[in-house]
Amino acid sequence: MSIQYRTIALRADIQFAAILILLTGATSVYAQQFRWPEEPENLKVLGQDVKGAKLGEVMRSFATALDVRCEHCHVGEGQDLGQFDFASDEKATKRKARLMLKMVNALNHEHLSKLAEIDERNAPILEVTCMTCHRKQQRPVMLQDILADSIEADGIDAAEAEYRELREKYYGGFSFDFGPGTLTGMGEQLGKAGDFESAIRLLNLEIEMNGESATIYFTLGGVQASADLVAEARTSFTKGKEMAPDGWKPFFQQQLDQLPDTKD
Numbered sequence: 001m002s003i004q005y006r007t008i009a010l011r012a013d014i015q016f017a018a019i020l021i022l023l024t025g026a027t028s029v030y031a032q033q034f035r036w037p038e039e040p041e042n043l044k045v046l047g048q049d050v051k052g053a054k055l056g057e058v059m060r061s062f063a064t065a066l067d068v069r070c071e072h073c074h075v076g077e078g079q080d081l082g083q084f085d086f087a088s089d090e091k092a093t094k095r096k097a098r099l100m101l102k103m104v105n106a107l108n109h110e111h112l113s114k115l116a117e118i119d120e121r122n123a124p125i126l127e128v129t130c131m132t133c134h135r136k137q138q139r140p141v142m143l144q145d146i147l148a149d150s151i152e153a154d155g156i157d158a159a160e161a162e163y164r165e166l167r168e169k170y171y172g173g174f175s176f177d178f179g180p181g182t183l184t185g186m187g188e189q190l191g192k193a194g195d196f197e198s199a200i201r202l203l204n205l206e207i208e209m210n211g212e213s214a215t216i217y218f219t220l221g222g223v224q225a226s227a228d229l230v231a232e233a234r235t236s237f238t239k240g241k242e243m244a245p246d247g248w249k250p251f252f253q254q255q256l257d258q259l260p261d262t263k264d
């Protein structure tokens, strides 16, 4: 059984062509010395037909999906691929990648293929690839995971700084979702867990990054109300109510009516 990597392989090919154009004369000598093996020695998961150029497509798709170079998984370093020991299983990352290959095979051929039993079509029409999960990361972590770890280890200041840094570096790519919702969802969860300070900071960061909305003010008002910041909650619910479509306004009014009276 072999895996199809059509989309990713195409992207990888474009990148590879661009890299080749950029390479100096000296490095293209290395490129000439390395040949994708027609008789790979140590393939345990990839099928018999995966050799030569086809093996190249698969390996480049791995490197692209994880945003790494060959030496992430293979023994060797530098530009001269001819000096690498590709058959060696020494690196844990290679052994992990093999496990991943088995997992991807199982997903596509044992599970997604069964979609065809439900409706009459040739399933899977869409196959899972490394990129589906990895999104150009060595481990496919979500923005939420990184921020939650950061809050726990170093506090909300560090988490906010990390968010700004990640956004600077990755915005526009698809590794992380910087759009509205990620910080709102986290703020809501942190609020429920009683970490009001972190929740309010992330919700204000959401407003700074993605602008005001009825949804964000509804969430912020809720957290502020739980934290007994009554005046702040009133301001948030009022702003939210102004921005909300008519059908939603009663929900904001209900929240406002539930707030205890303040003297000011």
Ligand code: HEC
Pocket: 036, 037, 039, 040, 041, 042, 043, 044, 045, 046, 047, 055, 059, 060, 062, 063, 066, 068, 069, 070, 071, 072, 073, 074, 081, 086, 087, 093, 094, 095, 097, 098
């Ligand atoms: C994410 C890890 C990973 C990356 C990155 C990676 N490979 Fe591999 N490579 C593997 C795995 C796993 C196998 C073995 C597959 C199997 O057992 O079916 C393999 C097998 C090979 C083989 C066959 C070796 C043999 O004789 O058995 C070659 C050649 C190879 N890779 C070259 C490359 C090159 C060149 C790159 C960089 C463009 C690269 N690989 C990037 C994981 C990786």
Ligand code: HEC
Pocket: 062, 066, 093, 094, 096, 097, 100, 101, 104, 128, 129, 130, 131, 132, 133, 134, 138, 139, 140
């Ligand atoms: C269904 C989602 C999914 C797919 C598809 C997937 N991976 Fe992974 N992969 C993961 C997750 C999740 C982890 C991290 C697990 C952990 O560290 O707890 C991981 C970890 C890895 C690691 C180890 C990272 C490390 O440094 O410890 C490698 C290497 C890897 N994947 C390669 C691949 C390759 C190559 C493919 C395609 C053949 C692939 N993965 C497809 C979800 C996926």
